[in-house]
């Protein structure tokens with residue numbers, strides 16, 4: 001390893017995960033933090049910590065100059081951006097490289113090409129990967145776009161080309177709705193992502209969200225199989241698992257091969273995820289987007305394949321080739337991850353920041369808890385509500401679900417309200433047990449089962 005010191009340009013549970021991987025590789029760690037995160041677990045675990053600004057992310061975790069100044073001051077020779085914040089910001093990746101520092105991720109050019117969703121669709125088409133029928137690139141004139149929507153057929157999905165985290169998306173059921181919703185989606189995207197560009201996609205009904213983990217070093221490209229993330233609320237994943245119960249070996253092979261073809265077409269470097277919608281009736285899959293970064297749900301892949309995805313990312317950023325070949329990647333058993341958020345599921349998922357009370361961490365066979373908690377920790381109200389991810393693995397999906405219930409039963413956080421009770425309820429629901437779900441399954445279920453969602 002020629003790298004010696006890595007700066008973590010992120011916070012929360014993913015910062016802790018990156019610190020752990022870096023320490024195991026013998027790297028020193030620098031944690032940057034906002035004034036609201038001085039007491040965070042990541043700051044405690046890193047070798048050094050540098051305050052980079054006030055609580056507002058724009059003035060700290062999103063401040064490129066402040067992050068670079070911290071790297072310079074501490075002599076960091078690599079920067080890991082985690083997910084969210086600057087992770088898919090091409091200008092940041094360029095600025096890091098220009099400062100002579102290794103960016104743990106693909107180049108700015110690859111981020112520009114694949115992080116922009118309309119241009120990524122084009123790259124997928126060119127690589128022979130099926131995409132959802134829709135517009136060619138970003139739409140211009142609204143009236144023309146509306147005519148195209150009519151051609152695609154309503155309902156039509158209006159999506160922000162810069163979108164992420166489920167934001168900047170609208171569904172129009174008619175031409176009239178289209179003319180009202182498109183400007184709304186555009187201004188929401190401009191405000192959230194600084195780019196109001198929109199593109200159109202046909203709505204794939206009753207689809208499953210299935211994504212493929214890929215790794216590349218610029219010359220070798222491999223997949224680490226798929227994850228299924230069909231249980232979503234407001235287009236955000238809440239429960240993820242691997243392998244997908246819906247795929248036959250034949251579809252799995254074609255899906256994973258298409259992801260590798262796309263990674264190879266853009267000479268991908270680092271860890272990435274190619275997301276698809278899968279129609280389990282017709283057996284068709286469609287590319288929706290690529291995330292050019294580590295994903296929240298990466299541990300389920302680590303659990304079934306035994307690959308340390310963070311270590312691979314850092315080694316590739318060090319200039320090393322991938323340490324695994326495709327023929328070495330296999331999977332065993334089943335893993336499930338649930339997102340423990342500081343939100344009250346019984347009160348419409350209202351954010352519930354507070355103090356971590358009597359903390360009891362789940363453990364035992366097949367249980368991994370990636371989190372940012374300690375007893376007495378005051379959760380700051382300024383950021384994403386994700387506190388941690390509970391990951392269970394077992395020989396079979398059935399046993400993994402039993403283990404999930406057992407592990408959630410062990411989790412104690414005092415009076416803090418979290419999404420944990422939701423997962424106990426889901427783990428007892430017939431459609432979840434049989435795997436008969438799709439991306440629109442969870443929301444109506446929540447409406448009908450609000451009584452099951454209170455607990456600790």
Ligand code: ADP
Pocket residue numbers: 083084085088162163164165166193236237291294295296297384
């Ligand atoms: P994943 O894609 O890893 O499953 P999410 O979609 O929940 O996870 O995204 C992880 C985090 O990154 C969330 O906090 C989300 O709001 C944020 N995020 C995702 N895409 C973007 C983006 N394009 N710009 C800014 N933040 C983003």
Ligand code: ADP
Pocket residue numbers: 132157163164165166167169201202203204205207209232235275277288289439
């Ligand atoms: P983000 O960048 O916000 O993650 P995605 O393009 O990945 O946006 O879409 C997020 C979710 O929205 C998908 O997982 C799926 O549930 C839904 N979705 C996106 N595109 C379509 C589509 N064409 N048809 C039906 N659902 C879709």
Ligand code: MG
Pocket residue numbers: 165275289
């Ligand atoms: Mg997505």
